[in-house]
Amino acid sequence: MTDARRPAKKAPMREVLAEAAFQLFLERGFERTTVDDIVARAGVGRRSFFRYFPSKEDAVFPDHERCLADMTAFLAAAGDVEPVDAVCDAASLVLRMYAANPEFSVQRYRLTREVPGLRTYELSVVRRYEQTLAGYLRERYGDARDGALRAEVIAASVVAAHNNGLRTWLRSGGEVDAETAVDHAFGLVRRVWGSGAAGDVSPRSADDGSADGDVVVMVAAKNAPMWRVVQQIESVIGQG
Amino acid sequence: MTDARRPAKKAPMREVLAEAAFQLFLERGFERTTVDDIVARAGVGRRSFFRYFPSKEDAVFPDHERCLADMTAFLAAAGDVEPVDAVCDAASLVLRMYAANPEFSVQRYRLTREVPGLRTYELSVVRRYEQTLAGYLRERYGDARDGALRAEVIAASVVAAHNNGLRTWLRSGGEVDAETAVDHAFGLVRRVWGSGAAGDVSPRSADDGSADGDVVVMVAAKNAPMWRVVQQIESVIGQG
Numbered sequence: 001m002t003d004a005r006r007p008a009k010k011a012p013m014r015e016v017l018a019e020a021a022f023q024l025f026l027e028r029g030f031e032r033t034t035v036d037d038i039v040a041r042a043g044v045g046r047r048s049f050f051r052y053f054p055s056k057e058d059a060v061f062p063d064h065e066r067c068l069a070d071m072t073a074f075l076a077a078a079g080d081v082e083p084v085d086a087v088c089d090a091a092s093l094v095l096r097m098y099a100a101n102p103e104f105s106v107q108r109y110r111l112t113r114e115v116p117g118l119r120t121y122e123l124s125v126v127r128r129y130e131q132t133l134a135g136y137l138r139e140r141y142g143d144a145r146d147g148a149l150r151a152e153v154i155a156a157s158v159v160a161a162h163n164n165g166l167r168t169w170l171r172s173g174g175e176v177d178a179e180t181a182v183d184h185a186f187g188l189v190r191r192v193w194g195s196g197a198a199g200d201v202s203p204r205s206a207d208d209g210s211a212d213g214d215v216v217v218m219v220a221a222k223n224a225p226m227w228r229v230v231q232q233i234e235s236v237i238g239q240g
Numbered sequence: 241m242t243d244a245r246r247p248a249k250k251a252p253m254r255e256v257l258a259e260a261a262f263q264l265f266l267e268r269g270f271e272r273t274t275v276d277d278i279v280a281r282a283g284v285g286r287r288s289f290f291r292y293f294p295s296k297e298d299a300v301f302p303d304h305e306r307c308l309a310d311m312t313a314f315l316a317a318a319g320d321v322e323p324v325d326a327v328c329d330a331a332s333l334v335l336r337m338y339a340a341n342p343e344f345s346v347q348r349y350r351l352t353r354e355v356p357g358l359r360t361y362e363l364s365v366v367r368r369y370e371q372t373l374a375g376y377l378r379e380r381y382g383d384a385r386d387g388a389l390r391a392e393v394i395a396a397s398v399v400a401a402h403n404n405g406l407r408t409w410l411r412s413g414g415e416v417d418a419e420t421a422v423d424h425a426f427g428l429v430r431r432v433w434g435s436g437a438a439g440d441v442s443p444r445s446a447d448d449g450s451a452d453g454d455v456v457v458m459v460a461a462k463n464a465p466m467w468r469v470v471q472q473i474e475s476v477i478g479q480g
Contacts, residue, residue, distance in 0.1 A: 146428060150428065160392045188389060
């Protein structure tokens with residue numbers, strides 16, 4: 001794992017196929033590349049391809065299944081971390097997957113924008129991440145009033161913020177710092193939905209009675225939009 | 241429009257095709273129904289189908305293109321309505337399209353859940369609604385700090401809330417009131433992102449200085465999650 005330029009013959013078959021596929025998609029276009037072309041380039045039989053990938057589209061996004069599994073495992077181990085912080089941290093796993101291969105990610109982003117079938121595929125994957133986050137939040141909120149509604153709206157907010165940061169990075173050609181871009185976007189979500197106003201991301205935020213004496217006193221115009229009220233609360237307590 | 245059982249010969253060709261297609265999808269399943277089956281049932285030639293629908297999937301959702309156009313026109317005419325109220329009202333157009341044909345919508349919901357291709361198609365449509373709302377908000381927020389980010393996160397929140405309410409209605413088999421379910425869900429979004437804390441949905445909310453004297457005085461634990469603070473503000477001013 002330390003030498004990215006290890007010889008191809010040592011790489012696992014799945015990786016060899018994904019690399020051959022992606023090279024061909026860039027050279028000839030996605031639609032004009034057949035599975036036969038891919039297996040010929042990789043030097044394997046046609047059935048090998050379908051053993052690893054259900055479709056050509058799956059070969060373009062070879063790491064999402066693993067990342068979805070990682071996200072599920074991460075959330076299962078999150079314990080009593082503040083729920084919104086947990087889902088933001090879980091969504092960061094997706095960013096890190098992209099950021100681990102900047103050149104590939106940027107090229108794929110450009111390819112995906114040109115091929116409707118790949119955009120549709122990507123939407124399905126994004127939806128699965130969103131459902132994973134929403135499912136976790138639904139459990140955490142349990143029977144609280146509007147728990148399921150809140151879970152779904154927050155999951156959608158987190159995914160939208162993540163994708164905003166990710167796209168900022170991809171459009172810059174990988175120039176800006178990916179984590180900074182996404183963390184900035186998550187800031188908006190954490191401030192509005194999480195315990196971000198207190199800047200406390202530890203499990204103690206919900207449980208530690210010792211901080212309950214700290215209060216915010218807030219005066220706001222009745223017709224101020226809520227996000228502006230939130231901004232003002234932050235400025236009052238010197239965070240944000 | 242008042243008699244749902246009007247003779248097929250009077251209905252426009254597009255509608256006849258969509259109805260024939262949907263009947264067949266329910267009878268035989270989506271995958272097992274061919275375009276040839278549909279045109280035979282509708283009593284027209286094969287090329288007629290593709291004149292109206294690019295694909296079988298499009299025949300399942302015959303009204304989304306019109307609804308997207310309506311949404312765009314609605315937003316273009318929204319003037320200086322508070323932006324979050326404008327996008328919630330625009331998203332309600334989608335709900336009304338579903339609610340106008342409860343039986344069809346409920347049957348289609350069940351069909352869509354069983355056919356992966358239809359779910360993917362639906363995701364693409366939902367994405368286009370979301371992009372329409374986000375594009376509008378991006379323009380409204382202009383160069384404000386994090387304007388584009390806020391636009392995208394709010395659009396995603398509105399779509400998630402809409403779909404939560406819509407699903408509540410669809411899962412009830414059309415029993416609960418659709419508008420009530422969606423309005424309730426929008427309430428969460430308006431309270432957090434819009435001027436909903438004041439319950440003022442008129443353009444005056446941003447412009448009318450006469451209300452600026454009304455203030456909310458708020459005391460909250462520093463470590464309270466922001467949504468709980470918002471709930472408390474609402475209870476203080478007797479709204480929500």
